[in-house]
Amino acid sequence: MPTGRLVVLGEPGSGKTVLVLRLVLDLLGRRRSGDPVPVLVSAASWDPTVSGPYGWLAGQLALSYPSLAGTADPGSVSRRFRMLIDSGLIVPVLDGLDEITLTGPTRIAEIHDGAVRTYEITPEEFGITRAGLDDISGGDSTANAVLIRKVLGGDKSPRRDVVLLNAAAALVVAGRAEHIGDALPVAARSIDSGAAARKLKALVRFTANG
DSSP: OTTOOOOOOOOTTSSHHHHHHHHHHHHHHHOOTTSOEEEEEEGGGOOTTTSOHHHHHHHHHHHHOHHHHTTOOHHHHHHHHHHHHHTTSEEEEEEOOOOOOSSSOEEEEEEETTEEEEEEEOGGGGTOOOOOHHHHOOOSHHHHHHHHHHHHTTOOSHHHHHHHHHHHHHHHHTTSOSSHHHHHHHHHHHHHTTHHHHHHHHHHHHHHHO
8 A cells, every 4th residue: 555554444343343453463474574563552542632643652552562661761661662653663553443423523633744633524514414323323243244235335325425424534544635525526436336345345255265
């Protein structure tokens, strides 16, 4: 990937965390001496209004791997882990990020040039109608598999809308678009052309061959 970023989207229970775990294990299994070390970190504890992403990430690494921190003072520990991140020796894999919702406003934390900007977006800004939680919620893994295939098969519903909105946000994160509004038509074409369904089939084959 040119940007070096991978964003995994899916409804609750669709297997995002399992996929991320498999990714980390696969990267570790293929890792050679001197290669970056993938580290899985839960993003649920990050409050962008309190700390920046790198300071928070350095703190999480220090808590999870105290042996690397040694006996240095907290400031030195944070700088040490920040150096590991900046040098590319650690590849952060973040799990637990929430999706953009259709039930109301979503608070966004956007990182650009090391600065964090927080703001809110609403579905109406992008011409999307609000929906209730029952209209976009999934179920167990079997039910979610059916729902995902229906959405990727072209079914028009609030579930499609929430998938499009989150896919558009992922395109912005990946550097394929400047704004969510610009990325929405791209996300829609991916579904309507069948490209997204083909990617899902390829992912199913990959995980089945584990």
